[in-house]
Amino acid sequence: MxxxxxxxxxxxxxxxxxxxxxxxxxxxxxxxxxxxxxxxxxxxxxxxxxxxxxxxxxxxxxxxxxxxxxxxxxxxxxxxxxxxxxxxxxxxxxxxxxxxxxxxxxxxxxxxxxxxxxxxxxxxxxxxxxxxxxxxxxxxxxxxxxxxxxxxxxxxxxxxxxxxxxxxxxxxxxxxxxxxxxxxxxxxxxxxxxxxxxxxxxxxxxxxxxxxxxxxxxxxxxxxxxxxxxxxxxxxxxxxxxxxxxxxxxxxxxxxxxxxxxxxxxxxxxxxxxxxxxxxxxxxxxxxxxxxxxxxxxSFLIKEPPVEAAEVVLNKCVGCNLCYLDCPYQAIEMVPAPANSRFKLLATVLPYRCSGCGVCVGACAFDAIDLPDLPDANVLAQVKQIMEAK
Ligand code: HEM
Ligand code: SF4
Ligand code: SF4
Structure with a gap:
């Protein structure tokens, strides 16, 4: 150190x-x-x-x-x-x-x-x-x-x-x-x-x-x-x-x-x-x-593994805005959804602003956003394991 x-x-x-x-x-x-x-x-x-x-x-x-x-x-x-x-x-x-x-x-x-x-x-x-x-x-x-x-x-x-x-x-x-x-x-x-x-x-x-x-x-x-x-x-x-x-x-x-x-x-x-x-x-x-x-x-950068930015699962995002409202670092932008989508908006992550904090994952009710290095499913499995062990 x-x-x-x-x-x-x-x-x-x-x-x-x-x-x-x-x-x-x-x-x-x-x-x-x-x-x-x-x-x-x-x-x-x-x-x-x-x-x-x-x-x-x-x-x-x-x-x-x-x-x-x-x-x-x-x-x-x-x-x-x-x-x-x-x-x-x-x-x-x-x-x-x-x-x-x-x-x-x-x-x-x-x-x-x-x-x-x-x-x-x-x-x-x-x-x-x-x-x-x-x-x-x-x-x-x-x-x-x-x-x-x-x-x-x-x-x-x-x-x-x-x-x-x-x-x-x-x-x-x-x-x-x-x-x-x-x-x-x-x-x-x-x-x-x-x-x-x-x-x-x-x-x-x-x-x-x-x-x-x-x-x-x-x-x-x-x-x-x-x-x-x-x-x-x-x-x-x-x-x-x-x-x-x-x-x-x-x-x-x-x-x-x-x-x-x-x-x-x-x-x-x-x-x-x-x-x-x-x-x-x-x-x-x-x-x-x-x-x-x-x-x-x-300067004096503390060595940490690089942060993997959150990723939006395009075909699941309904453009509800929740992740955008909850992200603490303004790292999510709502952009117009592609012409063939049923929804008006689509969430997009700005990787250079994303801290990988996972708040958006918790905010999304549609499993439409996830952290690549800590997928939601893994977190849930870990929580389940801990609960069962108790
Ligand atoms: C006019 C003077 C300043 C005011 C009124 C001010 C006010 C604030 C406020 C209200 C926050 C949000 C805090 C929170 O949400 O917990 C903040 C965050 C922050 N400020 Fe200042 N600040 C001032 C000067 C400075 C100075 C001199 C520095 C450092 C050199 C600084 C660095 C930061 C940083 C790094 C954050 C983000 C902290 C975090 O995300 O937890 N600020 N500031
Ligand atoms: S992981 Fe955190 S910083 Fe990154 S987009 Fe989600 S809420 Fe914003
Ligand atoms: S909370 Fe989920 S569904 Fe809503 S905009 Fe964000 S990623 Fe899309």
């Missing part, structure tokens, strides 16, 4: 023990491990809803003094939400902590599918799209911090500009794109808002790709789990209320020391404390590791 197989086996064992323990505490109906994909999805809905409420009062400008005697900009609008809108601070806190919770639950989900070996073969698209989704989530979270327009936002903006300027060849273009012009201006803030909201909606497209090959993905935990997830968020909101730093000042002295969020701002925190050359190499290493994760479904 290769070292990689050993690692996966140990990870799987750990999850089984942990699963057993959590089942004893929470019962299998409410065990969050069985809803690992649904947890980040839940926090995404919370982010959309809380983000929508914040958007109602947020003003994406650096300086809007010409429209009003009092200065109105992104920072003052966030302060207004925090201090003057009923429950504004709570909504802001929920939005902030739901972002962190989403990162944690995505990591849990990814580790779970990895260690339970549910990411290869016909699941490659979920893995691949999952990595892209995760990178998008990290970037969306980062842009959220730019939007507040406090000293931290300004420092992050300057650090990003500094880093982009260092990118060979594309540097000036990237800087111009990031700032939406040559310098920090009101257009910079609209760009941040555009990226933050635009990418958040692009997540939906990414999720559609993530789910498209799964027939019945578990996307919603039972209400009781939702309440607990929400209660956990509120505990953080009230115990550690969110505040902004001082308003950013383009002409003032550079800010000294501000709070860093390790979930979204880790590269900046490193930039703050390590020499830039080292951070540069750490970021390059991070991107390389991320890029190496993408082809994981095809």
């Amino acid at each position: 290769s070292a990689y197989e050993q690692l996966i086996k140990s990870g799987n064992k750990f999850f089984l023990v942990f699963e057993d323990l959590t089942n004893k505490i929470m019962t299998s109906k409410y065990n969050p491990l069985y809803y690992h994909g649904a947890l980040p999805q839940f926090y995404l809905w919370v982010l959309y809803l809380s983000g929508l409420l914040l958007f109602a009062y947020y003003i994406p400008t650096v300086d809007n003094a010409y429209l009003s005697k009092a200065l109105i900009n992104a920072w003052t609008s966030v302060e207004y939400i925090n201090d003057s809108i009923p429950f504004g601070a709570v909504v802001r806190g929920i939005h902030r902590y739901a972002g962190d919770a989403m990162v944690i639950t995505i990591l849990l989900h990814a580790i779970r599918v990895w260690f339970t070996d549910r990411y290869r073969q016909y699941r490659w698209l979920q893995w691949f799209s999952g990595i892209v989704l995760f990178v998008m989530v990290l970037f969306i979270g980062q842009t959220g911090y730019y939007l507040v327009w406090d000293e931290r936002s300004l420092a992050l903006t300057r650090m990003t500009v500094y880093a982009l300027e260092g990118v060979p060849f594309f540097g000036p273009g990237l800087k111009e794109w990031f700032l939406n012009g040559d310098t920090i201006s009101n257009y910079t803030m609209s760009n941040y808002l555009f990226i933050h909201i635009g990418l958040s909606f692009a997540l939906l497209f990414g999720l559609w790709i993530h789910y498209v090959r799964m027939t019945r993905p578990v996307m919603t935990p039972p209400p009781a789990i939702n309440y607990v997830l929400m209660a956990l968020l509120l505990v953080f909101v009230f115990m550690f209320p969110i505040t902004s730093g001082k308003m950013a000042s383009l002409n003032g002295p550079p800010p000294t020391g501000f709070e860093m969020d390790w979930f979204f701002l880790a590269p900046y925190a490193l930039m703050n404390s390590l020499p830039s050359a080292l951070v540069y190499w750490l970021v390059v290493a991070g991107i390389t590791v991320g890029a190496c994760l993408l082809p994981m479904p095809w």
Whole structure:
């Protein structure tokens, strides 16, 4: 057994023990491990809803003094939400902590599918799209911090500009794109808002790709789990209320020391404390590791006998759709039956998507679909033998 197989086996064992323990505490109906994909999805809905409420009062400008005697900009609008809108601070806190919770639950989900070996073969698209989704989530979270327009936002903006300027060849273009012009201006803030909201909606497209090959993905935990997830968020909101730093000042002295969020701002925190050359190499290493994760479904292959795809017995299939509805991996297509058939449709298996799980065999009431390497008749004979032996 290769070292990689050993690692996966140990990870799987750990999850089984942990699963057993959590089942004893929470019962299998409410065990969050069985809803690992649904947890980040839940926090995404919370982010959309809380983000929508914040958007109602947020003003994406650096300086809007010409429209009003009092200065109105992104920072003052966030302060207004925090201090003057009923429950504004709570909504802001929920939005902030739901972002962190989403990162944690995505990591849990990814580790779970990895260690339970549910990411290869016909699941490659979920893995691949999952990595892209995760990178998008990290970037969306980062842009959220730019939007507040406090000293931290300004420092992050300057650090990003500094880093982009260092990118060979594309540097000036990237800087111009990031700032939406040559310098920090009101257009910079609209760009941040555009990226933050635009990418958040692009997540939906990414999720559609993530789910498209799964027939019945578990996307919603039972209400009781939702309440607990929400209660956990509120505990953080009230115990550690969110505040902004001082308003950013383009002409003032550079800010000294501000709070860093390790979930979204880790590269900046490193930039703050390590020499830039080292951070540069750490970021390059991070991107390389991320890029190496993408082809994981095809790497370190665990040796298994090849899967024989299910086969339809053409003269028995009545085109009833049942196997098509039940197949977990969208590996069955219903195509028009040949002209001489009494039926309208015929099931066809797409071998490259078939996992050989046999669900379709159980679904078919007409013995019209079977697994070549494990025929239905053999399974029945084995079951009969076991029953007779008892
Ligand atoms: C925005 C973040 C994500 C959300 C909301 C999400 C959601 C989900 C959901 C709801 C499922 C169905 C789970 C089930 O039916 O049991 C799923 C499956 C899956 N996800 Fe994600 N996911 C996300 C990110 C990721 C990431 C980062 C990875 C891995 C790098 C990943 C890999 C997978 C795989 C391999 C499956 C198939 C698992 C199976 O068939 O048991 N996902 N995801
Ligand atoms: S064995 Fe049947 S149900 Fe399972 S993946 Fe293949 S076609 Fe779908
Ligand atoms: S369940 Fe059986 S009869 Fe119905 S479409 Fe599938 S293979 Fe054909």
